[in-house]
Amino acid sequence: MDNKDLNIVVLGGGTGQGNLLRGLKKHTKSLSAIVTVADDGGGSGLIRAENRMLPPGDIRNCLVSLSDMDPIMEKLMDHRFESGSLKNQSFGNLFLLALYEIFGDFEKAVDHISGMIGVNGCVIPSTNEQIxxxxxxxxxxxxxxxxxxxxxxxxxxxxxxxxxxxPSKPGASKKAIEKISEAEIIVIGPGSLYTSIIANLIIPEISEAIIKSKAKKVFICNIMSEEGETDRLDSYGHLEKIIDHVKTIKIDYMLINNKMIDNVILERYDKENKHPVYADDEQRVKIQELGVQIIEDNLLKVSGTGQIVHDSEKVAKILLDIL
Structure with a gap:
């Protein structure tokens, strides 16, 4: 099978998911991003509260990541207004809001904007309910x-x-369930462990579809811990929390960064109470005892703004090698 025909589903939210999609879109036409809609802060939270629309921020980020639009259009989609009543609101969020008001349906709004900006793949909210x-x-x-x-x-x-x-058991997007059932590889993460990843997995129909799927399931562990979410968690702890929330989920592979991070960068992150997530021998044993195959590699990339992110090209190659 040609790589371009591979059905890949990525679950998550936030910048981690968007970054990974940029690497994967070069290798397959059948790429689906299932995105959390639990955000209630910032510009997305304001639109959610005032307009009863699902929060658009993470959806917008994935749409931009999967698009081949003109660089100026990409800047426009991400542009945040600097003053007035629209201060800190992004143009892309308002674009989605306008389409939502036109069509009265959030998924239809996402589908229409996807066509307008040339999205390579599919961006799907994990649920259409306000959660x-x-x-x-x-x-x-x-x-x-x-x-x-x-x-x-x-x-x-x-x-x-x-x-x-x-609500405790919101219904999943039908399109999300369809894409999971068709997937040959399901990628969980990277992203905020609780508010981006587990937030999707605790939607019952999502977790049930993943458990039933015969696709390879890959968990991409975060490179750095996140203050207020994963301060005390090592690599095994990240995996353990997923299994705590979805008891019968079977992860086939776990990707962990093993590249040591430059001390100058570490000092900056340390001020934000963020620390590297590696795997030592004890953690490796615990992970393997769960039937998970570990793939350790240099997954590290430093962005133009000095932020630590996953090397999406390297991760994409590893995911394709698994199949």
């Missing part, structure tokens, strides 16, 4: 709303114990 994240914390507190979870953990110096949804 909220609820985090039960180790200290007994409860944080409600995606934007409240990390700040509460930081303020109360505690950790996330369990993530749940309101």
């Amino acid at each position: 909220r994240l609820v985090a039960k914390l180790d200290n007994g507190s409860v944080a409600i709303g995606e934007s409240n979870i990390a700040p509460t953990c930081i303020t109360e110096k505690t950790f996330i114990k369990k993530l749940e949804l309101i």
